[in-house]
Amino acid sequence: MEKNEILRIYGTDYKEMTKTLLNEARLFERIKKGARIGIKPNLMAPVPADFGATTHPEVVAGIIEHLQEHGFNDIRIIEGSWVGDKTEMSFEYCGYNNLKDTYGITLVDTQKESAYETGNGDIKVNVCKCMQDVDFLINVPVIKGHCQTNITCALKNMKGLIPNSEKRRFHSMGLHEPIAILNSCLKQDFIVVDHICGDLDSEGGGNPYHTDCVMAAVDPVLLDAYVCKLLGYEVSDVPYIGLSEKAGVGCADLSTLKMHTIGGDGVEKDEVLPVSHRIIKLKDFAKDVDTCSACYESLMEALERLQDEGLLEKFNSKIMIGQGNRGQIGEYGIGNCTSKFKHYIKGCPPESDDIYEGIKGWIEEQ
Ligand code: SF4
Structure with a gap:
């Protein structure tokens, strides 16, 4: 799979779809033997995935099975819910404690982690220490609208890897610049996108819109630029995308994008979503x-x-x-x-x- 590609698959068996997608993307070939793998879902609050706000556990199950079938067993799911909700409740309500028991993986709550300082240039960011024990990071965001940044997907989902105090500080800095800096010093190696039923207006869900799609991508900037197009925004409406591109995280030029639908007829059709804003x-x-x-x-x-x-x-x-x-x-x-x-x-x-x-x-x- 190339850096300017997005693979997608449609259906309703989310775990099997994800496994087919990852085999097609040959995810296992990207990971070094013995690597410590981190999976970062979006569990912003203890609400079930069909509410339109959190990552379906079936998608994460598909990722884990793909990894384990290819001999990768050092796997941890890493997340911190938003300020005001407890991650341990989200792990329970969203079905992640079941994943831990079924697959023998580890759950890491970043709300309980201490942090280390990193960053490029003048602005430093505090990242949870657990990230120092990850060799390969798989980001698993949900495509959603967002009341402050208009959209949220791959770049913004990384905010779950910083402590609550840092999340508050990010908001006090206007979000866009710190999100770009965070992404410039914390690399996501692969992205599996839950585009099953995200809320097109709200990060917190409540009005899920079903598309029954799971996607894979490598470039978070290109992916987020594509999400702008899907949700009826210009890339310039989401400043952290351009800032991330400037910081060298990826390329926001949609003319370079190659879409490929697994099981499609070879003709790539644009998805049409209702734009309500x-x-x-x-x-x-x-x-x-x-x-x-x-x-x-x-x-x-x-x-x-x-x-x-x-x-x-x-x-x-x-x-x-x-x-x-x-x-x-x-x-x-x-x-x-x-x-x-x-x-x-x-x-x-x-x-x-x-x-x-x-x-x-x-x-x-x-
Ligand atoms: S904006 Fe102020 S009151 Fe609201 S959650 Fe943040 S710190 Fe608390």
């Missing part, structure tokens, strides 16, 4: 200054409910959210970072239900 429209109601993902997702979920009930248009103030509001005063705020505001919803991150009830109360008072 539903969450983007809700962003107008809030002002975000360096907000953590879980906090922003909770707000968007609450705003969506209020909009569905026809209440949101009745609220005529801006809602402030994010770490940039710490110590500031204001009117309406979300999360403990806005604790000095006249009205604010407690929590770090606050629950979506609390935000919904809180804003509903503000609307009634106005």
